[in-house]
Amino acid sequence: MTQSYFIAPSILSADFSRLGEEIARIENAGADWVHVDIMDGHFVPNMSMGRKALEACKQVTRLPLDVHLMVEAPENFIEWYAESGASHLTVHIEATPNIHRVLQRIRELGCEVGIALNPGTPACALDAVLQMVDLVLVMTVNPGFGAQTFIPETLPKIREIRQKLDRDNPQALIQVDGGISSKTIDQVIEAGAQVFVAGNAIFNHPAGPAAGMSALKAHFPV
Ligand code: DX5
Ligand code: ZN
Secondary structure (H helix, E strand, O other): OOOOOEEEEEHHHOOHHHHHHHHHHHHHOOOOOEEEEEEEOOOOOOEOOOHHHHHHHHHHOOOOEEEEEEOOOHHHOHHHHHHOOOOEEEEEHHHOOOHHHHHHHHHHOOOEEEEEEOOOOOHHHHHHHHHHOOEEEEEOOOOOOOOOOOOHHHHHHHHHHHHHHHHHOOOOEEEEEOOOOOOOHHHHHHHOOOEEEEOHHHHOOOOOHHHHHHHHHOOOOO
């Protein structure tokens, strides 16, 4: 049977001094993708990791590397991240006036094409490019930091985007990112999300990342 739900642990919450081991732990525990958050200190008020860190991840895992670019002018960086091992390359619609060209270029580079929206961006902003993407990342917190509180006002937007996708691009997945935990995952599943990014709920679970991931997966509909 085709798997319809995916967990993408965000290594932003991993122990960076043992990144290889942390990735091995989540891979052995059944993670589907590794979510890699790239921040530039401009698009978001934080900096995280860059190209070299992605290359290091590529060396230690066979899992798809799901790269979330929280950078201004992503057109200047997508080649880098494609060359450095991204399987999925997601850019923010708010980060460039040339979103159509950027999505086209990601496709040419051979990556899965993702588009992300901040909590303040409405679903209709996607209308002109909805058919170009494999993945819509709905931010369920304001981007920039791990361990923030889930914003429930994003739920109607997830529903609206799932309806639009069902009509125009039914294969595309909805990914949710920010504040996803055992307490919030049921709501985003019900709203229509299929891919769950989680940092804090996995890497800071009191019983370890494998337990954190199982706790989330226990909510998947059977
Ligand atoms: C936030 C990042 C997220 C973050 C999620 O800007 O895009 O991927 O790591 O972290 P949690 O699951 O801790 O909210
Ligand atoms: Zn992210």
